Every structure is written in C-alpha cells, then in structure tokens.
Amino acid sequence: MSIAEIRERIARAEKEAGRPEGSVRLIAVSKKQPEARVRAVLEEGHRLFGENRVQEAAAKWPAWREEFPGVELHLLGPLQTNKARQALGLFDAIHSLDRPKLAKTLARLAQETGRCPMLFVQVNTGEEPQKAGVPPADADAFIAECRALDLPVAGLMCIPPVEEEPALHFALLAKIAERNGLAELSMGMSADFEKAVSFGATYVRVGSAIFGAREYG
Ligand SMILES: *Cc1c(COP(=O)(O)O)cnc(C)c1O
Numbered sequence: 064m065s066i067a068e069i070r071e072r073i074a075r076a077e078k079e080a081g082r083p084e085g086s087v088r089l090i091a092v093s094k095k096q097p098e099a100r101v102r103a104v105l106e107e108g109h110r111l112f113g114e115n116r117v118q119e120a121a122a123k124w125p126a127w128r129e130e131f132p133g134v135e136l137h138l139l140g141p142l143q144t145n146k147a148r149q150a151l152g153l154f155d156a157i158h159s160l161d162r163p164k165l166a167k168t169l170a171r172l173a174q175e176t177g178r179c180p181m182l183f184v185q186v187n188t189g190e191e192p193q194k195a196g197v198p199p200a201d202a203d204a205f206i207a208e209c210r211a212l213d214l215p216v217a218g219l220m221c222i223p224p225v226e227e228e229p230a231l232h233f234a235l236l237a238k239i240a241e242r243n244g245l246a247e248l249s250m251g252m253s254a255d256f257e258k259a260v261s262f263g264a265t266y267v268r269v270g271s272a273i274f275g276a277r278e279y280g
Contacts, residue, residue, distance in 0.1 A: 076260035092270030095277040105131045115140030141195045144168045156181035158220040170212035181217045188232040189224035202239050218247025229255045233262035
C-alpha cells in the first residue's frame with residue numbers, strides 16, 4: 064500500500080474519532096527493508112522514520128540524513144545501556160525507556176551533552192515475560208522516577224500481545240498516560256493503526272503496510 068493511502072486511512076480514522084486533522088503522526092518503520100523501498104518513501108517526501116536497532120540505524124541513516132534534510136528518526140526497539148550514547152547521537156526520539164538503569168544512563172548523558180531525545184516509556188500492557196516494558200502496575204512509579212531525573216518523558220508506548228484484541232491495551236495505555244499528564248501515545252502498527260487512532264494514538268508505527276514484507280536473516 065502506498066504511504067499516501069496510509070495517510071488517507073489515518074485522516075479518515077481521525078475524522079471518525081472526532082479528532083483534529085493532523086493530530087496523529089505516521090512513523091514509517093524501515094527496519095529490515097530493502098534500501099530502494101525506503102528511498103522511494105524519502106523521495107515521496109516522508110521524513111519521519113522508525114528503526115528497531117541501533118546498529119542497523121547507524122549503518123543506514125547518517126547518509127540519508129545528509130541527502131534528505133529534515134529526517135526525524137525514532138528508536139522503537141530495546142536499548143542496551145552500553146549503546147545509549149550512540150543512540151543519543153542517532154535518534155530524535157526513543158520509544159523504549161523501560162528501566163531505571165537506562166533512565167539513569169540517559170539522564171547522565173543528557174546532562175553531559177545538553178541534549179536529550181523525546182522519550183516514551185514503554186509499558187508491557189500484556190505483562191508478557193518475553194517482552195520489554197514496565198508492568199502497568201509499576202508505570203506511575205517509573206514515570207515519577209524518570210521525572211525526578213529531569214528526563215523529558217513525553218508519552219507512553221506499547222506493543223499489544225499478538226493474540227489479543229489490541230483495543231484493551233490501547234485503552235489501558237491511554238488511561239495510564241492520562242493520569243500521569245502525558246500527551247503522547249505511541250501505539251498502533253500495520254494491522255491495527257486505525258483502532259489505535261480511535262483510542263487516542265498520537266504516533267502510529269507502520270512498517271509492512273507501507274513497505275511490504277521485511278527481509279529476515
Ligand atoms: C516492526 C515494528 C513496528 C511495525 O510493524 P508492522 O506490523 O510492520 O507495521 C512497529 N513497532 C515496533 C516496535 C516494531 O518493532
């Protein structure tokens with residue numbers, strides 16, 4: 064599907080939800096995509112992209128940033144503390160802030176460098192053992208801890224369990240954000256981004272619906 068069609072679907076979902084036009088930003092998730100497909104979307108004029116891994120982003124994006132001014136790059140996947148410094152140089156936002164050790168490292172680096180990406184706390188709404196994110200019951204305390212470190216937490220992010228109805232997870236994330244006074248909600252992927260818009264998403268993360276199936280290996 065073309066990115067223009069995805070944008071149209073988002074606009075329609077905004078309208079149906081009674082939300083202002085343009086209140087949802089589209090992150091084109093370019094992880095593991097052939098270069099030509101990503102380039103085509105850049106040439107079409109899109110500038111907001113998401114990657115899952117620091118190494119992969121470091122290999123691809125510095126050159127594209129030079130060639131296409133205005134690129135905004137978000138890290139969506141887990142971040143190891145030993146890659147935090149590199150991540151700070153590469154990304155405009157991090158959607159996977161999920162533990163005190165990482166919060167402390169980012170706070171220290173932000174102090175040292177005078178800059179910090181936009182931050183989303185990842186919440187493991189399905190409480191899946193294999194998945195990153197703070198459990199919902201710990202979210203308020205962790206957000207408070209980040210704020211005490213002067214970290215600019217902008218919002219929350221979740222990846223609902225594959226087998227479950229995502230609406231419950233989107234609603235839970237929105238509730239946690241609201242009671243913590245957080246404006247941004249990163250939720251919704253190729254299969255469910257319209258539903259996420261109806262639950263208040265401000266960032267949807269769409270990969271395969273734009274670019275096609277990913278290359279694995
Ligand atoms: C890969 C990925 C996406 C995009 O998934 P699609 O189903 O291809 O849209 C969104 N968010 C995260 C965190 C991802 O890892």
